[in-house]
Amino acid sequence: MMRALIKSAALAAFALGLGAASTGTAFASGTTEEPKQMQWSFEGPFGTYDKAAVQRGFQVYQGICQACHGLDHLHFRDLTDLGFTNDEVKVIAMEYEVTDGPDDEGKMFTRKALPADPIPNPFPNEKAAAYANGKAPPDLSLIAKAREDGPNYVHSLLTGYEEPPADVHLTGSQYYNKYFPGHVIAMPPPLASDGLVTYGDGTEATRGQMASDVANFLMWAAEPKLEARKQTGVKVIIFLVIFAGILYVTKRRVWRDVKH
Amino acid sequence: MAETTPTPGMDERHEEAHADGVTRREFIYLTAGAMGAVGAGSVIWPFINSMNPAADTLALASIDVNLAGIDVGQAITVTWRGKPVFIRHRTADEIAQADSVKLDDLPDPQPDSERVIKPDWLVMVGICTHLGCVPLGQKEGDNKGEFNGWFCPCHGSQYDTSGRIRKGPAPANLVVPPYEFLTDTTIRIG
Amino acid sequence: MKKVQWNNPVIRWVDERLPVFSYMNAEYNEYPMPKNANYLWSFGGIAGFMLVAMIVTGVLLAMQYTPNVHMAFNSVERIMRDVNSGWLLRYLHANGASMFFIAVYVHMARGMYYGSYKAPRELLWILGVVIMLLMMATAFMGYVLPWGQMSFWGATVITNLFSALPIIGEHIVTWLWGGFSVDNPTLNRFFALHYLLPFVIFGVVILHVVALHEVGSNNPAGIDVKGPQDTVRFHPYMTSKDAFALTCFLIFYSYWVFFNPNALGHADNYIPANPLVTPTHIVPEWYFLPFYAILRSITFKFFWIVPAKLGGVICMFGSIALLALLPWLDTSKVKSARYRPIYKWFFWLLVIDLVGLTYVGGSPAEQPYILIGQICTAYYFLHFLVILPLLGKIEKPLPLPKSISEPVLGAKESA
Numbered sequence: 001m002m003r004a005l006i007k008s009a010a011l012a013a014f015a016l017g018l019g020a021a022s023t024g025t026a027f028a029s030g031t032t033e034e035p036k037q038m039q040w041s042f043e044g045p046f047g048t049y050d051k052a053a054v055q056r057g058f059q060v061y062q063g064i065c066q067a068c069h070g071l072d073h074l075h076f077r078d079l080t081d082l083g084f085t086n087d088e089v090k091v092i093a094m095e096y097e098v099t100d101g102p103d104d105e106g107k108m109f110t111r112k113a114l115p116a117d118p119i120p121n122p123f124p125n126e127k128a129a130a131y132a133n134g135k136a137p138p139d140l141s142l143i144a145k146a147r148e149d150g151p152n153y154v155h156s157l158l159t160g161y162e163e164p165p166a167d168v169h170l171t172g173s174q175y176y177n178k179y180f181p182g183h184v185i186a187m188p189p190p191l192a193s194d195g196l197v198t199y200g201d202g203t204e205a206t207r208g209q210m211a212s213d214v215a216n217f218l219m220w221a222a223e224p225k226l227e228a229r230k231q232t233g234v235k236v237i238i239f240l241v242i243f244a245g246i247l248y249v250t251k252r253r254v255w256r257d258v259k260h
Numbered sequence: 261m262a263e264t265t266p267t268p269g270m271d272e273r274h275e276e277a278h279a280d281g282v283t284r285r286e287f288i289y290l291t292a293g294a295m296g297a298v299g300a301g302s303v304i305w306p307f308i309n310s311m312n313p314a315a316d317t318l319a320l321a322s323i324d325v326n327l328a329g330i331d332v333g334q335a336i337t338v339t340w341r342g343k344p345v346f347i348r349h350r351t352a353d354e355i356a357q358a359d360s361v362k363l364d365d366l367p368d369p370q371p372d373s374e375r376v377i378k379p380d381w382l383v384m385v386g387i388c389t390h391l392g393c394v395p396l397g398q399k400e401g402d403n404k405g406e407f408n409g410w411f412c413p414c415h416g417s418q419y420d421t422s423g424r425i426r427k428g429p430a431p432a433n434l435v436v437p438p439y440e441f442l443t444d445t446t447i448r449i450g
Numbered sequence: 451m452k453k454v455q456w457n458n459p460v461i462r463w464v465d466e467r468l469p470v471f472s473y474m475n476a477e478y479n480e481y482p483m484p485k486n487a488n489y490l491w492s493f494g495g496i497a498g499f500m501l502v503a504m505i506v507t508g509v510l511l512a513m514q515y516t517p518n519v520h521m522a523f524n525s526v527e528r529i530m531r532d533v534n535s536g537w538l539l540r541y542l543h544a545n546g547a548s549m550f551f552i553a554v555y556v557h558m559a560r561g562m563y564y565g566s567y568k569a570p571r572e573l574l575w576i577l578g579v580v581i582m583l584l585m586m587a588t589a590f591m592g593y594v595l596p597w598g599q600m601s602f603w604g605a606t607v608i609t610n611l612f613s614a615l616p617i618i619g620e621h622i623v624t625w626l627w628g629g630f631s632v633d634n635p636t637l638n639r640f641f642a643l644h645y646l647l648p649f650v651i652f653g654v655v656i657l658h659v660v661a662l663h664e665v666g667s668n669n670p671a672g673i674d675v676k677g678p679q680d681t682v683r684f685h686p687y688m689t690s691k692d693a694f695a696l697t698c699f700l701i702f703y704s705y706w707v708f709f710n711p712n713a714l715g716h717a718d719n720y721i722p723a724n725p726l727v728t729p730t731h732i733v734p735e736w737y738f739l740p741f742y743a744i745l746r747s748i749t750f751k752f753f754w755i756v757p758a759k760l761g762g763v764i765c766m767f768g769s770i771a772l773l774a775l776l777p778w779l780d781t782s783k784v785k786s787a788r789y790r791p792i793y794k795w796f797f798w799l800l801v802i803d804l805v806g807l808t809y810v811g812g813s814p815a816e817q818p819y820i821l822i823g824q825i826c827t828a829y830y831f832l833h834f835l836v837i838l839p840l841l842g843k844i845e846k847p848l849p850l851p852k853s854i855s856e857p858v859l860g861a862k863e864s865a
Contacts, residue, residue: 228537230709234708236704244698247690248694258682296693307507307510315534
């Protein structure tokens, strides 16, 4: 009986190993360099977000990324998850203007943003974004999940700009980044030097620090429920393991007088 | 997983043989059943709760309304949380009528002063407390009912100049939403 | 079915008019189950549980989802961010599809190993193949709903399979799309069908169970039940055993949902659908990979006349249709691989072959994967069309036990 159980587990493991292997190969087949593997506080079954890092990352987003990239799926109210109070969120929102309307005269108007508003996109629409940048910069709210190994990729990409090798010829609006698929990227190095932002908590804003902070922020933006998910998961698994134990004892008792 | 509870007499032969084991056996069945019930319950609650208002619905912005253009005796209807809100610039006559009613005569006694911040302005959710229709009385020429306020065409509830129920099947006064005066001529509802 | 005299007057009143209680008693309480069934027999119940779990989470998700090309992606993100426990519902549903396929694949492999498809269980097996086909259609359409890049391009590629049909192909594809490309009408109808098909599956599952209980369950020895000494009552014996097996399976399921929820999906599906850009590597979900590999393996004209595109489509659908013929392709009178020394090896060879196909299906369409895929595809058809029919004639089976109780008791005593 136990042998059958092992057999079935092996079958299941086979199937899954394959799933994982296949997605892995899909990524490895390009010539793009694998992202540098960093340590993240949100990894592992008990992982949580480093709120200070995520807040700093938001500052980097506001100071640098936001010039071109939207964060369409996030609302100002979501920032309370980072430890901002409702009043602080109101103040952050008030720095932005949003279009609302139509008013009583049928005209659109701008007003200061409120916590319930989505974080405004720097461009009115995708065409405008493409026109201004040559190519529409991708929305960042899901970027950490929309790229394989997202947080590491974001961190590596931001710190991975290099002089192109001799055989690569770039036009004026192209840059070389070994972590970008195809290596030729239209985005100018966003973190070209240290100290592009001044952190409120006194952390030194080196390029690596800013890249790591913004990767933390973007992971949070992509998966804001991660902490709730992992915490629920630990409880669920503990419960199920105990329950399975009790059911196993129950099953043994029920079957005790059956010869098999 | 309630099926793990034993059927009575499913192995009587066995119980006779180990009389002292019975309580222990029943205990394990009970534990398994109870854990199954707890597990099912803890899954069902988040499932049911998913149908409650989501964060975006709860966060729906409050609305600001400019009262400057509303003359005495006029009313406007604005939308807040998907519901109509009646805003009436009351005449001195209407205010006097609302004040003069004896509270004992009301099905849902409430003085007019509790229903307004400034007596000139009556702000309330325009939904009949009976079964949710929108009462008439906002437009000139609407049937305002016997009490010169609002009249619900669905089942004949009648409200006075303070939006209080006076006659008909509705059990309560029209609801006053939370609001505040930002300036003399602007209010924020919600 | 045995009518029960119920003590409870309400139950008796209902049962005399509509014997649901007697039916449940006969099928899920007293139903005689061969007592030597192992834990692999729990996977049918697990698959049934997964179907119900998918329907429950799916109905709740449908209450929040919007099937419109402009809103679908955002409505899924709203579920993930704003709906109470919405992330839980979505991850349970998305990973649940994989779990459902694992349960069904193990269930089918068990049937193939122990010869559960042989007389008198042929129709039972065919109903199972029908369920698998319906599951595949449902899973495919479900993957389109989030309207990410993989959704869009998966839908485009799979619907284009039908364009391989001569003459009518193009018309069928236009009809499937309701337009000239995968667009809003396509999404809308896929949503409607994705909601409908699980209930059709549920209906076929009922037929599957009725057919099973008519002929009785197979067992690891693959021999017939001789009498009551060979069986146990379904309840409490199988219920307690299945409850334990299901709970173990739920631990496995929970791992994916709570700790690795996106590993079985693709990163590209978090990019909104863009009809102008195809992702570099488009790969179906893992449970489709063997069939996808067969499709891609036909890179040559088939029998010198059938074009490669049509040949691939025929082979892919043929590989599934073949399963329905399995009861007649396998000519051996002996059911269980335990007593078929050669078949046992071929069974595991087929498993390895399918693993190979899965691997190739997930790899880029380049050498050496194409060649490996072609070898694996050829072997897949060889197994069903040549090896199984011949093996039944050639193989000398081991002596079968006289009854289920006999080897069981014998083993216990010698131990």
